[in-house]
Structure formats: structure tokens, C-alpha cells
Amino acid sequence: MTRWSSWLSSFFGLGSKDKPDSPADVAAQPEADAVAGDTEAIRQHLRRVGAALGVAGGALLSGLGYTQVHKIFPFPTDSHRVLLMIGAGLASAAALVGAALLAGRFLGAQRRILVSTDPDEPRGGRRRSPYGLRRRECEIRDRIYDLAARDESAQSLRAVELRGLRFERIARRVDPKKAPAWKDESKRLQEAVKTALDQGALTVLEHRARQAFSGRLTVLAFLVTIVGIIGVFGLADWSQGQRDLVTLEKQCVEAKTAVPACKRFGAGATKPEAAPGESPWLNGFRGTVLKRRLVGYRVYGGGSSRKGVWLTTILPVSEARARSRLALPEENSAHCIVRVEIPRQTTVRMGHAAPLFNQPGGAAQVQIQGALDKIVFEDDKALPPSKGSCP
Numbered sequence: 001m002t003r004w005s006s007w008l009s010s011f012f013g014l015g016s017k018d019k020p021d022s023p024a025d026v027a028a029q030p031e032a033d034a035v036a037g038d039t040e041a042i043r044q045h046l047r048r049v050g051a052a053l054g055v056a057g058g059a060l061l062s063g064l065g066y067t068q069v070h071k072i073f074p075f076p077t078d079s080h081r082v083l084l085m086i087g088a089g090l091a092s093a094a095a096l097v098g099a100a101l102l103a104g105r106f107l108g109a110q111r112r113i114l115v116s117t118d119p120d121e122p123r124g125g126r127r128r129s130p131y132g133l134r135r136r137e138c139e140i141r142d143r144i145y146d147l148a149a150r151d152e153s154a155q156s157l158r159a160v161e162l163r164g165l166r167f168e169r170i171a172r173r174v175d176p177k178k179a180p181a182w183k184d185e186s187k188r189l190q191e192a193v194k195t196a197l198d199q200g201a202l203t204v205l206e207h208r209a210r211q212a213f214s215g216r217l218t219v220l221a222f223l224v225t226i227v228g229i230i231g232v233f234g235l236a237d238w239s240q241g242q243r244d245l246v247t248l249e250k251q252c253v254e255a256k257t258a259v260p261a262c263k264r265f266g267a268g269a270t271k272p273e274a275a276p277g278e279s280p281w282l283n284g285f286r287g288t289v290l291k292r293r294l295v296g297y298r299v300y301g302g303g304s305s306r307k308g309v310w311l312t313t314i315l316p317v318s319e320a321r322a323r324s325r326l327a328l329p330e331e332n333s334a335h336c337i338v339r340v341e342i343p344r345q346t347t348v349r350m351g352h353a354a355p356l357f358n359q360p361g362g363a364a365q366v367q368i369q370g371a372l373d374k375i376v377f378e379d380d381k382a383l384p385p386s387k388g389s390c391p
Contacts, residue, residue, distance in 0.1 A: 042205050084239055091231030098225030105218050109208035113201045115141070117158040117193065133204065140207050141200040148196035152189065157196055164189030280310075280327075282361055285351035287369075294342040296366055298377070303331030306391060307377055309368040311340050312353075316363075319383045325363035327356040336390035337383050341376040342368065 114131040122128065122135040129138055145157040154160045164186045171182035212218060296311040299322045316322035319334040328334055342348065347369040353361035368375060380390035 042202075042209050084235060087231065088235050088239075091228045091235060094224050094228030095232060096228070098221045098223075098228055101221035102218065102225060105212045105215070105221065109205075109212040113204055115197045115201050117145075117156075117161045117197070119158075137204045137207060140203050144200040144203055145196055148192060148199075152192065157193060160189055160196075161193045164193065278356075280354055280356065280365075280367075281349075282352040282354040285349040285367070287347070287349050290342060290344050290346050290348060292344050294346075294348070294366070296340045296342065298338050298340050299326060299328065299334045299336070299383070300332065300338065301335030301386075301390075302333030304328075304333070306336070306338055306380070307372055307375075309372070311366050311368070313364050313366060316383060319386060322383060324359050325353065325361065326365060327353045327359040327361035329357050334383055335386040337381055338377050338390070339379040341378070342366075343374055346370070346374070 111132070113133070116131070120129045120131045120133065120138065122133075122138055128134055133141065149155065149157045149160055152160045152163070154163065167182050167186035167189065171179045171186060174182060294313070296313050297315050298306070298308060298311040299316060300306050300308070312326055314325075316325070316334075316337065322328065322334045322337070323332070349367040349369065351365065353363050353365045355361040382388055382390050
């Protein structure tokens, strides 16, 4: 057997495909085929996972580029601009590096495994052996070699190989009648060496597969990728929010009616109904034509009628809450509430109740524009703590 006779085929050096021509070859062939099959199965699995990770990582990062990067640019003009630039760069780099590491772990595990009975020891530290194996991989491989040598009562696998070569030379020199026995023993020893080399390579490949799926570097690469992706999404939303705040503050400054809660409730195109301080709207209203059915609630009682143009979209929980949040006048006792269904194509005004009648207001309110003949008022109920029936 030559120095490199035990290479594992073209990629992992799988054994020879020659048909056995002796009982010793027939006995060793099933084990060799099983080792070769296991090696190829692990190799194919690593290929599929590595390719899938590469495709998934590329698609995910491409999607990030199209859906999130445009939210980051242009950078806000405030003091957070530099921090956002640095954070966006780091998050993007983390996502790219993590995805590359994940794919590389699985693709790198498939690198060729060179095996031989010649001495192959690590060169010290983290440097690889002359055949490209790490220290841990050499230990795993040598354990298989030692077990095979022990079965043949030899000191090393190299000694078993030399014994087989010696028997082959003896077979060429002895009596032709005794030559077949020496040849069979020589082939048996060579097949044992070849099987040990294949099993050593398979064990090293299994170790690489375990490291690729559950090793520390794989977990770290996965976490780095997730953190990078989350960072890109978070920074994109934050950057978009900062620009929206700038726009909102400009609208507040330009609003005709300034109120302390401007930043909280926003400001658009306002149309005050009365002089400042008497308008029922907090910072104005928005006029619109409903594109779909709207359900609201009208609070009434005392001097307030059951049907009217004012209602709220939030169901009050009590009389006191309704009077406070809707800033109701004194004549409205708020004992009852009725469900109101407004059909589509109805013109309404929408906004929030202004602080009136010594009430803070702030609740969402709607004013119907026009006649009430198409508006449905039904399902009256009493507001706690009131009891009894409502008309």
C-alpha cells in the first residue's frame, strides 16, 4: 500500500470501488460500504444546510436592504445623527458577518480530509497538522487508528500496513501452494488498514458536523445575525420616528390654536368652530367622508336628547368618566348611552373634546354633519352607577 493509498476518494477519499476477488475482500466490503455511505450522507447533509443558509441569509439581507434602509436615510439632523450612523453600520455589519459565518461553518465542515498511516501531528498551538487537521481532530482520528492496531496486536496502524506489505512479498517468494494463504492475509490486513482510515475520516467528519450544528461559534454567529437584524429594524423605525417628530413639531408651531397638549394629540389642518377657549375641539378637528360604516356611542340624559350629532367612538365606563372625558355640559346628566351606527358616505368631523365646563376633556369625539334620518340609534343602556331602563 502506497503512502496515499488511503485517501478518501476525490473529496473525502472514499475507498476503492474494485470488486473483491477473495473471501477476505468479501468479508471487509460491507463494512467499507457502510463507512462510505455514512460519510457521503453527512457530506450531503452539510451541503444542503450550508446552501440553504446561504440562500436564506442572502434573501433576508436583501429584503432588509429594500424594506428598512430607506427608513434610515436621510439621517435625522439632530445630535443623534452620528450615533445613528454608527449604530446602523454596526448592525448591518453584524447581520452580514453573522450570516457569512453561519454559511461558512457548514461549507467549511466539508473540506477535504487527508488520511494516511504516516505520522501527522499538530504543529503546536492552534496551527493545523501537515494534513490540515486541528489538534482535536487528530486526537479523534488517532483513537480509531489505535483501536484498529490493537485488534491486530500491533503498536500502530502503520505497523499493520507494513505487516500486510511484508506478507505480500512473502507470497511472491514461497511455494505456490502456500502463496494464496499469504496473499489472503495480506489483503485482509490492507483492508483492515483501509477501513480504519475510512472510519477515522468518518469520525472526524462527524465531529465537524456536530460543531457546525451546535458548536459555540455557530451559536455566536446565529446570535450576531439576529442582533444585527433586530438592530437594523429598530434603528430604521427610530430614524423614521425622529423625522416624523420634526414634521409634527413644525405643524404644531404653525397651528392657529396653540394648546399645551399639542405634541400629544397632533395638529393638522384645523378649523376652529368658535373663538379660542370656546371651541368644543381640542386643537381642531378633521373633516372627512366615511368610507366604511362607523359605530359610536351617544351619552345623554336630563336635558340632553337621545338623538343628536355629538358622539364618541370609545364606550364610557361610568357617568363620571363620560362627563369628565367628553366635557359634557351641566344639563347632560349622562345617565344613559345609546349605540349609534353611521353609514358610509356620511360627512363627519373627528377630533378630541376640548376642556370645557370645568371638565378636562380629551376623549375622542365625532360630530355628524347633516340630517340624522339615516343614522341608527339603538340598544340603549344605563351608565353606572345609574340603574333602570333607558328609552
